Amino acid sequence: MALAEQVFEFYIPSISRMGIGAVKEVGAKATYLGGTRALLVTDKGLSKSGMADQIKKLLEDAGIQTTIFDGAEPNPTDLDVREGLKAYQANKCDIIVTLGGSSHDTGKGIGIVASNGGDIREYAGIDTVAKPLPPLIAINTTAGTASEMTRFAVITNTDTHVKMIFATPRITPTIAINDPVLMVGMPPALTAATGMDALTHAVEAYVAALMNPVTDACALAAIKLVADWLPAAVANGDNMEARDKMAYAEFLAGMAFNNAGIGIVHAMAHQPGALLNKPHGVCNAILLPHGCAFNLIAMPKRFAEIAAAMGVNTAGLTSMEAAEKCVEAIRKLSKLVGIPAGLAEIGVKESDIPALSDNAIKDICCLFNPRKITIDDIRRIYKEAL
Numbered sequence: 001m002a003l004a005e006q007v008f009e010f011y012i013p014s015i016s017r018m019g020i021g022a023v024k025e026v027g028a029k030a031t032y033l034g035g036t037r038a039l040l041v042t043d044k045g046l047s048k049s050g051m052a053d054q055i056k057k058l059l060e061d062a063g064i065q066t067t068i069f070d071g072a073e074p075n076p077t078d079l080d081v082r083e084g085l086k087a088y089q090a091n092k093c094d095i096i097v098t099l100g101g102s103s104h105d106t107g108k109g110i111g112i113v114a115s116n117g118g119d120i121r122e123y124a125g126i127d128t129v130a131k132p133l134p135p136l137i138a139i140n141t142t143a144g145t146a147s148e149m150t151r152f153a154v155i156t157n158t159d160t161h162v163k164m165i166f167a168t169p170r171i172t173p174t175i176a177i178n179d180p181v182l183m184v185g186m187p188p189a190l191t192a193a194t195g196m197d198a199l200t201h202a203v204e205a206y207v208a209a210l211m212n213p214v215t216d217a218c219a220l221a222a223i224k225l226v227a228d229w230l231p232a233a234v235a236n237g238d239n240m241e242a243r244d245k246m247a248y249a250e251f252l253a254g255m256a257f258n259n260a261g262i263g264i265v266h267a268m269a270h271q272p273g274a275l276l277n278k279p280h281g282v283c284n285a286i287l288l289p290h291g292c293a294f295n296l297i298a299m300p301k302r303f304a305e306i307a308a309a310m311g312v313n314t315a316g317l318t319s320m321e322a323a324e325k326c327v328e329a330i331r332k333l334s335k336l337v338g339i340p341a342g343l344a345e346i347g348v349k350e351s352d353i354p355a356l357s358d359n360a361i362k363d364i365c366c367l368f369n370p371r372k373i374t375i376d377d378i379r380r381i382y383k384e385a386l
């Protein structure tokens, strides 16, 4: 637990709309924020499925002229941001609406450069953005990343193949919308991967450097919801109760890590994403039990509490015994929802490990991990996770 005399700030969007049908008010909300011309940032899949057109119609019915930019990739890049910025400027937009999961990161990047000029690469790091962004409404379609409500963006530098991390309250979306109706279209594998990403946020936040009683409450509630509802959401994507609970889980996990920080699992998961374009949620899910096993000795009592939140009966166990059950419980859940057993299954090779490790040790998420990390630890964990 962080020291009692530490001062904490808590970051969340000004307004968060949640629940079945929450998206219907997007036009009214855009008007409320003073928007007249929106850039709707999304990906090709949501464009093809017709969901982007539905959102465009909702905005246009409220008098907001809307241009769709569907060039946001699952691992967003600086090139996506540059293309999106061109569309924003060419159409004289004054509000950004993002639709998707990682599309929010692209939208945040476009907003940074629209307000501050220059190139997106200049703003990587912590608190580097001087001017506020245009109003930003983030409509979520996955229950995982939480980028619709965080002060973080992760965008790949296409020259270095490193994920640049942008961390500043300036990029927190003004309004976040989590409508589970928009999540029913997610196939089981994506539901599983994004759900395990949410679990990773909550678990890492519960042991991260900037934890406080508010983030603790959010993290434990999120862990319980994921353990209880992710299998049902994967089993039947039309199960609205499971979709609704997972939307809350991801939002709670977002509140936790947006304020407490995250750790070694994300530091390591970012690298196969950046170097090899592997999906973020799957990388996290595979690495999560390994990262927890590494961190157990730093905070056994907290890992024991995570195990209990996942439904493990920890009565009569020592803290360390109960903490070890947490690793088991995560492995069990991963297997249940069909997560690949190791990184090799998604195409990571042993020969990739040196480059992945060199970048992971420099990732800012390492700063918030409860146990000090060396590059040898990282190399060993990647090897074990193959």
Ligand SMILES: [Fe+2]
Pocket (backbone or CB within 6 Å): 145, 197, 200, 201, 266, 280, 284
């Ligand atoms: Fe994540």
